[in-house]
Amino acid sequence: MDFSFSKADEEFRLMVRDFFEREYPRDIVEKMARGHSPSKADYQKSERALSAKGWLAVNWPKADGGTGWTANQKYIFDEELERAGALNVVPMGLLYVGPVIYTFSTEEQKRRWLPGILDSTTFWAQGYSEPGSGSDLASLQCAAVRDGDDYIVTGTKIWTSLAQHADWIFCLLRTDNSGKKQEGITFLCIDMKTPGIAVNPIITIDGKHSLNSVTFEDVRVPVANRIGEEGKGWTYANYLLGHERTSYAHVAGKRKQLADIRMTAENVEADGARLIDDPAFRVKLADLETRLDALELTVLRTLASVAEGGAPGNESSILKVIATELAQDITELGMEAFGPYALPAFPDSAAPLWTDNAPLPPGAAPAVARYLGARAQSIYGGSNEIQKNILSRRILGL
Numbered sequence: 001m002d003f004s005f006s007k008a009d010e011e012f013r014l015m016v017r018d019f020f021e022r023e024y025p026r027d028i029v030e031k032m033a034r035g036h037s038p039s040k041a042d043y044q045k046s047e048r049a050l051s052a053k054g055w056l057a058v059n060w061p062k063a064d065g066g067t068g069w070t071a072n073q074k075y076i077f078d079e080e081l082e083r084a085g086a087l088n089v090v091p092m093g094l095l096y097v098g099p100v101i102y103t104f105s106t107e108e109q110k111r112r113w114l115p116g117i118l119d120s121t122t123f124w125a126q127g128y129s130e131p132g133s134g135s136d137l138a139s140l141q142c143a144a145v146r147d148g149d150d151y152i153v154t155g156t157k158i159w160t161s162l163a164q165h166a167d168w169i170f171c172l173l174r175t176d177n178s179g180k181k182q183e184g185i186t187f188l189c190i191d192m193k194t195p196g197i198a199v200n201p202i203i204t205i206d207g208k209h210s211l212n213s214v215t216f217e218d219v220r221v222p223v224a225n226r227i228g229e230e231g232k233g234w235t236y237a238n239y240l241l242g243h244e245r246t247s248y249a250h251v252a253g254k255r256k257q258l259a260d261i262r263m264t265a266e267n268v269e270a271d272g273a274r275l276i277d278d279p280a281f282r283v284k285l286a287d288l289e290t291r292l293d294a295l296e297l298t299v300l301r302t303l304a305s306v307a308e309g310g311a312p313g314n315e316s317s318i319l320k321v322i323a324t325e326l327a328q329d330i331t332e333l334g335m336e337a338f339g340p341y342a343l344p345a346f347p348d349s350a351a352p353l354w355t356d357n358a359p360l361p362p363g364a365a366p367a368v369a370r371y372l373g374a375r376a377q378s379i380y381g382g383s384n385e386i387q388k389n390i391l392s393r394r395i396l397g398l
């Protein structure tokens with residue numbers, strides 16, 4: 001396989017790079033570099049800058065408002081976005097529910113929900129996990145009971161990312177308990193302003209508020225908000241999870257982190273010696289750089305199969321495992337490289353130990369929050385143990 005980019009691709013890269021250097025909001029890039037969490041307004045400003053160029057729904061088909069870019073162009077775009085230190089798009093609308101809507105919903109539902117995702121006026125949350133149902137998601141019990149033209153929804157969803165910003169939530173709900181557990185699940189979209197919904201924050205070890213639990217108490221949801229058929233939600237959910245798991249690679253972001261680590265190790269001295277001169281450190285750095293190259297090739301292979309018309313299949317589980325393990329190991333080496341510079345862990349806290357003007361090596365400010373936050377990567381989107389079960393069954397046939 002030839003993975004080099006064509007001249008046209010390289011010209012495309014220069015055009016995208018120019019946009020990020022000259023048109024993309026600088027204040028957001030600077031805020032991210034200082035390790036602060038993006039606000040809802042930041043997400044919207046970032047996404048509207050992309051939307052104004054027609055570059056927001058990178059992976060969608062052109063007919064549904066996407067870019068119609070080739071797999072290589074999408075990849076180059078992601079690389080340049082992360083290279084610039086810009087904000088990744090909020091995945092729940094653009095990467096997760098958007099493809100489900102344009103693939104499985106009615107024309108009326110498309111007209112209703114897709115424009116708000118495309119111009120970043122509507123925020124979505126993903127309501128799958130429940131207190132007793134995570135890995136064994138099909139055991140979920142948050143219920144939707146039919147009542148005329150509505151469903152009445154009762155129960156709790158948990159670990160719901162960015163629900164505090166969400167206008168809508170897409171949920172997997174139990175409509176039937178009589179057959180196989182995968183069969184009685186229905187996919188409903190719920191307006192977060194509906195009476196009976198409460199969002200409760202969960203603060204994580206990195207000091208951030210991204211997670212929530214969401215409770216539903218007799219919430220009335222029109223049947224018109226159902227995607228596809230009643231009881232077939234599991235099929236749509238599986239389609240979505242394939243898309244979700246291929247979105248974890250973030251190759252360029254990882255390259256940037258490794259470059260920052262290398263630069264710090266080459267320039268900062270501790271006890272009169274540079275870290276880069278320590279053979280043990282060099283071995284770890286080389287190992288991570290090599291694994292990143294391998295990840296990049298795996299992503300390109302997956303993209304090529306999607307470009308040929310396939311949905312991301314079981315190979316997205318491979319990607320999820322190697323990308324998230326690598327993310328964790330890179331942030332761990334970052335802690336070693338940034339050392340005392342990484343001490344003030346939480347840029348968002350009321351009294352950080354350093355100010356935004358303090359001279360820090362690049363990458364040091366967000367290092368600890370990144371290290372702690374990366375622990376969650378092997379849990380969300382289906383834990384890595386579960387991905388390994390999928391790999392052993394469906395790819396290795398064990």
Ligand SMILES: Cc1cc2nc3c(=O)[nH]c(=O)nc-3n(C[C@H](O)[C@H](O)[C@H](O)COP(=O)(O)OP(=O)(O)OC[C@H]3O[C@@H](n4cnc5c(N)ncnc54)[C@H](O)[C@@H]3O)c2cc1C
Pocket residue numbers: 125126127128129131132133134135136158159160161162211376379380381382383384385386389
């Ligand atoms: C930061 C973060 C963001 C999230 N965002 C969302 C969101 O927006 N929406 C949403 O719906 N959910 C979200 N989740 C939830 C996530 O999908 C679940 O946490 C995940 O599926 C694991 O479920 P659980 O937490 O219930 O753990 P459990 O299923 O209880 O698993 C506990 C441990 O046991 C292991 N285990 C379980 N079963 C097996 C098995 N059969 N074989 C081997 N090992 C097994 C798991 O790998 C894990 O290590 C998020 C989670 C995190 C951490």
